[in-house]
Amino acid sequence: MIIDSLTHILPEDFISNREKFLKKDLTFRCLFSDPKTKIVTHSELLKSMSKSGISKSIIGGFGWTDFDLAKLSNNYNLEISKKSNGNLIPLCSVNPLWGKQALDEIRRCFELGAKGIGELHPNTQGFSDFDNNLDEIMYFASSYKMPIIFHSSEPIGHKYPGKGTMVPEKLIKLIKKYQNNIFIFSHFGGGLPFYSLMPEIKKLFKNVYFDSAAFPFLYDPNVFKVTSIASGYEKILFASDFPITTQYFALKKFNEVTLNMNEKKSILALNADKIYSEVKN
Numbered sequence: 001m002i003i004d005s006l007t008h009i010l011p012e013d014f015i016s017n018r019e020k021f022l023k024k025d026l027t028f029r030c031l032f033s034d035p036k037t038k039i040v041t042h043s044e045l046l047k048s049m050s051k052s053g054i055s056k057s058i059i060g061g062f063g064w065t066d067f068d069l070a071k072l073s074n075n076y077n078l079e080i081s082k083k084s085n086g087n088l089i090p091l092c093s094v095n096p097l098w099g100k101q102a103l104d105e106i107r108r109c110f111e112l113g114a115k116g117i118g119e120l121h122p123n124t125q126g127f128s129d130f131d132n133n134l135d136e137i138m139y140f141a142s143s144y145k146m147p148i149i150f151h152s153s154e155p156i157g158h159k160y161p162g163k164g165t166m167v168p169e170k171l172i173k174l175i176k177k178y179q180n181n182i183f184i185f186s187h188f189g190g191g192l193p194f195y196s197l198m199p200e201i202k203k204l205f206k207n208v209y210f211d212s213a214a215f216p217f218l219y220d221p222n223v224f225k226v227t228s229i230a231s232g233y234e235k236i237l238f239a240s241d242f243p244i245t246t247q248y249f250a251l252k253k254f255n256e257v258t259l260n261m262n263e264k265k266s267i268l269a270l271n272a273d274k275i276y277s278e279v280k281n
């Protein structure tokens, strides 16, 4: 079994109303202003999964700034997952700064089957210093063991749309503040797992995981090997970030790395399966 731990699909409305939606939502504008950036619906994801031999995909939203778009995307993920025989696992996404509205939306989605929250984009959503009060949402997520997926940024290297400044230093601040929450930091946490070699950092990672979303654009595939050594293979989740790259290509790159069977199985499926099967809905 292979699980892709982060993919993004959106309903048809986002394709037909792209220009209008770009004006409404800052995160959507940051990520999709370039008309060449693909938006795909579930049918393309399902085709891609069967081509690549991927049995399950986690379908995430983005760190929305507009409530209506968040709801449109959340409802779509929930509806599509219901028709997927358990092959598409839905996340919901909100802006934590919406306060009660954000909490109500998370609760509504959770009751309808959402298994986690994300992807969040703290830069465009306006809480990148984590000085705001996120307590209620964090408490809700930890009570039901819902993981929260955060976009993360490398402090060095090339720029890309939506890269932001969610660098390891900031992620550590978040982990320290909310030690009971399950965090999945996308894009190998901007390099955060490499610091697992420092004992005082490793000790903070009890509930922390790192996904490989978009790794072919960021790292040599040996990032899986290096991260396994530094933080442990049980902390890594294979993710493509489809449709930014194809699932087929991400898997092909993953298979270039020398890992033992146990490491491969854990990264490709078991780690994600464990996290999502423990969600209490």
Ligand SMILES: [Zn+2]
Binding pocket: 119, 150, 151, 152, 186, 187, 213
């Ligand atoms: Zn991201």
